[in-house]
Every structure is written in C-alpha cells, then in structure tokens.
Amino acid sequence: MDRDEYLERLGTTAETPEDLFEHVEERSTAGRTHYVLTAARHGVERGTVIVEEAETIVRGYPSIPRILVLDPGVPSFFEDGETVVIEEKLDGFNVRIAAVGGEPLAFTRSGYVCPYTTGRARDRLPLEAFFATHPEKTLCAELVGPETPYSTHDYEGVDTHEFRIFDVRDRETGAPFAVDDRRGLCEEYGFAQPRLFGRAAPADAVGPTRAAIEELDAAGREGVVLKSADGERLVKYTTETQHHEELAYAFSLPFDHGRDFVFSRIVRDAFQAAEFDADDDRLEERAHDLGESILRPMVSAIRAVEAGETIGERHTVRGDPETIGALLDHLREQSLTVGLESDRREDGERVLEFVKVAESSRDRIRYYLDGGTR
Ligand code: ATP
The missing domain is CATH 3.30.70 (Alpha-Beta Plaits)
Known part of the structure; x- marks a missing residue:
C-alpha cells in the first residue's frame, strides 16, 4: 500500500504514515486485499477501510458523543443559531454500504465485510439504482429486527430484519448530507429511515427531546440522536428501558462484559434519575428495575451453567x-x-x-x- 498517498487522501492530522497506520490490519475478502484501521487515529475513524486494488477508501462511521443531562446538555452542545433535529436512535447494528469497484459491500463498524449483511442489503435495497447515480457515497444503515447475526431488539412490524438508513456520507471524506437533503434522497429511493420527532433551536430543544424520550421509553425503544441541520454534529441520549436492557444483557453473560460497560450504563441511569425522577416513588421504581436487571439475569446464567446449558x-x-x-x-x-x-x-x-x-x-x-x- 502506498502509505504516503493514503495519508494525504485521508486528510489526517498525522504527520507520518507510521503515526496513522500504527493499528492497521490486512484482511482479505473474496480474494481482494483490504487494509483496516482498527483504532481511531488522528481524525480518522476506526473501521476505515482502504481497498487498494479499487483505489477506494471507505471512511469509518464517527463515534457519537453522549450527553448525560438534557438541560443544559442540549443547549451547550449546539451553537446558537443552529437548528437541532431530533431523530430516533434505533437499536440494531451499524452497517456501511458502499460500492467498491462497482460492487456494493456491507462493512461492519470494525471494517469487516459481512457476507450475510451484504447479501441482505443487495436483496432488500435498490442499491444498483442508488450507486449508479451516487457511486461515491456511503449509505449508513442500522440493521434492525429480531433476526440478525449481531442484535436482537424487536421492533413492531419488523418480523425478521430490515435496514434503516440514518445517514448518507461521502465515501472517502465522510462528509454528511444535511439532514433534510438526506431524508429527501432516502425518500426518492424508498429507503426506510428512523423517525423524525421535530426541529428546534438549541435553547428550545430540551422539552421536545424529553417528550420524545418519554414516548420512546414507554414503547421500550432506545433513544434519540440529536443532529445539527447540516448533519455535521451529532449527540446521543438514551432511555431508561435501554439502560436496563443493556445491563440485563451484560449480567446475563457477566464475565464476558467489562466493568466499564456495566458502570457506564449505571452512570447514565443515575444522571437521568437525578434530572427526571422528581418524586421518590418514581426513583424507587427505577431502583427496583435497575436491581432486577442486574440480579435476575445473572442468577439465570448461574442456574443455566449449573444445568449444563450453553450460555x-x-x-x-x-x-x-x-x-x-x-x-x-x-x-x-x-x-x-x-x-x-x-x-x-x-x-x-x-x-x-x-x-x-x-x-x-x-x-x-x-x-x-x-x-x-x-
Ligand atoms: P460510538 O460511541 O462510537 O458512537 P457505540 O457502538 O457505542 O459507538 P451507540 O451508542 O450505539 O454506538 O451509538 C452510535 C450508533 O447508533 C451509530 O453508530 C449508529 O449505528 C446507531 N444509530 C441508530 N440510529 C441512528 C440515527 N438516527 N442516527 C445516527 N446513528 C444512529
């Protein structure tokens, strides 16, 4: 790989190829070699893929920061004068679909080409038509539903699995479409998208975000991603149900998930409780649910191993x-x-x-x- 050329094309802040390609892995898919950055370095996202033979870079999806309180988290994250768009955050699996050498491939967050997701994307999405007009774009999708190899969250109306397009970016630079343009483009191609809750100025966005979170929580859904209208700045916030669901998952396999995973979910829930749960009964209910999501799955795991079952x-x-x-x-x-x-x-x-x-x-x-x- 001509590392100098890619250093330049990636627009990184790294000064030498060694700095950038410190964590690079060579992989091969269908006889084609590609290089994957396995850690975020110098402004280049983890999971960025370089397919030298096709002279193609598929930029990784950026990490989305999280706020722990809506007020003043939302107004302080966005600039005055910006419009905040409130979009649902879906619980599934991140896939980037890009045409490499004219062939649409689905990449996982960590830069593997998943043969299953690639096959399903080709079957279910009008990729040929899309890439004929937009060969240099990447479709950023969440694969959701009970039947995927990576996640199992149920969504009403999704029997097996479906793609939801939440972003369209330049394949090489990662520059996003503005939210309205992307939503229009997806409609044009019939791509399903996450629900849009509304738009507001940063100073007025706390109320509508909280209303969206309460509605999503009641429906057992994950949360929201707040986006600046130009699509450049993203921040996430999640529901109580999601925190407890993730804790239950971690404690169902208690020695496979790091302590950081568990601690971060408890911290999220505690900040939300401090902001939302004004009365004691509400806090008590949350404390009860939190305890259940820790103890019950772990006891089930212990009993399952005792009974000789596979966990x-x-x-x-x-x-x-x-x-x-x-x-x-x-x-x-x-x-x-x-x-x-x-x-x-x-x-x-x-x-x-x-x-x-x-x-x-x-x-x-x-x-x-x-x-x-x-
Ligand atoms: P990171 O902290 O790097 O963002 P993570 O793996 O912890 O990553 P999540 O907490 O799940 O990720 O949040 C980011 C992911 O949310 C995105 O990578 C994307 O797959 C998913 N997502 C679901 N719905 C949306 C949406 N509407 N807009 C943007 N991302 C969305």
Whole structure:
C-alpha cells in the first residue's frame, strides 16, 4: 500500500504514515486485499477501510458523543443559531454500504465485510439504482429486527430484519448530507429511515427531546440522536428501558462484559434519575428495575451453567444457504465459538439458530460453582 498517498487522501492530522497506520490490519475478502484501521487515529475513524486494488477508501462511521443531562446538555452542545433535529436512535447494528469497484459491500463498524449483511442489503435495497447515480457515497444503515447475526431488539412490524438508513456520507471524506437533503434522497429511493420527532433551536430543544424520550421509553425503544441541520454534529441520549436492557444483557453473560460497560450504563441511569425522577416513588421504581436487571439475569446464567446449558448470545438468521454458510465461516474466522441450535428450511431459505458461546462466563461460573475461590 502506498502509505504516503493514503495519508494525504485521508486528510489526517498525522504527520507520518507510521503515526496513522500504527493499528492497521490486512484482511482479505473474496480474494481482494483490504487494509483496516482498527483504532481511531488522528481524525480518522476506526473501521476505515482502504481497498487498494479499487483505489477506494471507505471512511469509518464517527463515534457519537453522549450527553448525560438534557438541560443544559442540549443547549451547550449546539451553537446558537443552529437548528437541532431530533431523530430516533434505533437499536440494531451499524452497517456501511458502499460500492467498491462497482460492487456494493456491507462493512461492519470494525471494517469487516459481512457476507450475510451484504447479501441482505443487495436483496432488500435498490442499491444498483442508488450507486449508479451516487457511486461515491456511503449509505449508513442500522440493521434492525429480531433476526440478525449481531442484535436482537424487536421492533413492531419488523418480523425478521430490515435496514434503516440514518445517514448518507461521502465515501472517502465522510462528509454528511444535511439532514433534510438526506431524508429527501432516502425518500426518492424508498429507503426506510428512523423517525423524525421535530426541529428546534438549541435553547428550545430540551422539552421536545424529553417528550420524545418519554414516548420512546414507554414503547421500550432506545433513544434519540440529536443532529445539527447540516448533519455535521451529532449527540446521543438514551432511555431508561435501554439502560436496563443493556445491563440485563451484560449480567446475563457477566464475565464476558467489562466493568466499564456495566458502570457506564449505571452512570447514565443515575444522571437521568437525578434530572427526571422528581418524586421518590418514581426513583424507587427505577431502583427496583435497575436491581432486577442486574440480579435476575445473572442468577439465570448461574442456574443455566449449573444445568449444563450453553450460555451466550442467541441469534436466528435466514437467507439463501450459500450466504448462511458464508456467515458461519465469517463468524468463526473471528474466533467466535458458534454452537448450532437448529438448522431448517423454510420457503427455500435456510433458517439457522445459533449461539455465540460466552466461554469466559461459562468457565468462571463453572469454577465458582465447583467451589473455586476469588
Ligand atoms: P460510538 O460511541 O462510537 O458512537 P457505540 O457502538 O457505542 O459507538 P451507540 O451508542 O450505539 O454506538 O451509538 C452510535 C450508533 O447508533 C451509530 O453508530 C449508529 O449505528 C446507531 N444509530 C441508530 N440510529 C441512528 C440515527 N438516527 N442516527 C445516527 N446513528 C444512529
């Protein structure tokens, strides 16, 4: 790879190629080599991919900062005179879809080409038409629904999985479309998008954001991303339900998730409680739910290991047999231990239920159950 050329094209603040490419990994997909930045460095996002053969850079999706209080979090994040757009944040899996050498590929956040997501995106989205007119754009999508290889959150009306386009960016520079332009473009191609709650000046945006969060919380949904109208500045804020759901997930596999993961969710909930839960009954209810989301899943995990059951993340996927086979290879290449729970045909599709085995949790729980000491 001509590192000097890519240093320049990436517009990085790094002075030498070594600084930028300190964390670069060489991977190969369908016989084509690509290089992936595995950590954010000098203004270049993690998951940025360079496909030298096609002279293509697919920029990583930027990390979105989070506010812990709406007031004054929202007005202080945005500039006076800006318009804040309130959009739903969906709980699924981030995919970047870009045409490389004319071929649409779906990249995961960490820069792998996922064969399953690529296959589904080609089946379900009018990619040919889109990339014929916009070959140098990246569609940033959330893959949502109960049947994906990476997330399982249920959404009303989504039986298996669907794509929601939440951003369209320049493939190489990562420059976004303005929110209204992107929403118009997606409508033109029939791409489904996250719900838009409204727009407000920064000083007036706290009330509508809080109303959106309360509505989303009641519906068991994740939260919002607030965006400046030009699409450049993004900040996120999530619901109580989401905090508790993520804690329940972490404690269902207690020795596979770092302490930071758990602590950060408790911190989010505490700041939200301090801002939202004016009365004691409300705080008590939250405290109760928080405790349940910690204790119950962990006790279930201990009992499951005791009963000899496999613990891990369970997923169902469906698609043509070849794509499902490629997905299994892809997951195994990432050193995941995959246990197959059911493998059947439905309407010509292969439907696979599998578990990503949580080996650390399984082994530690077994050790303590056998009387091991800490
Ligand atoms: P990071 O902290 O790097 O942003 P993370 O993996 O912790 O990443 P999340 O907390 O899930 O990510 O928040 C960012 C992700 O939210 C985006 O990468 C995107 O996949 C997802 N997302 C869902 N809906 C939207 C939306 N409307 N606008 C922007 N991002 C969205």
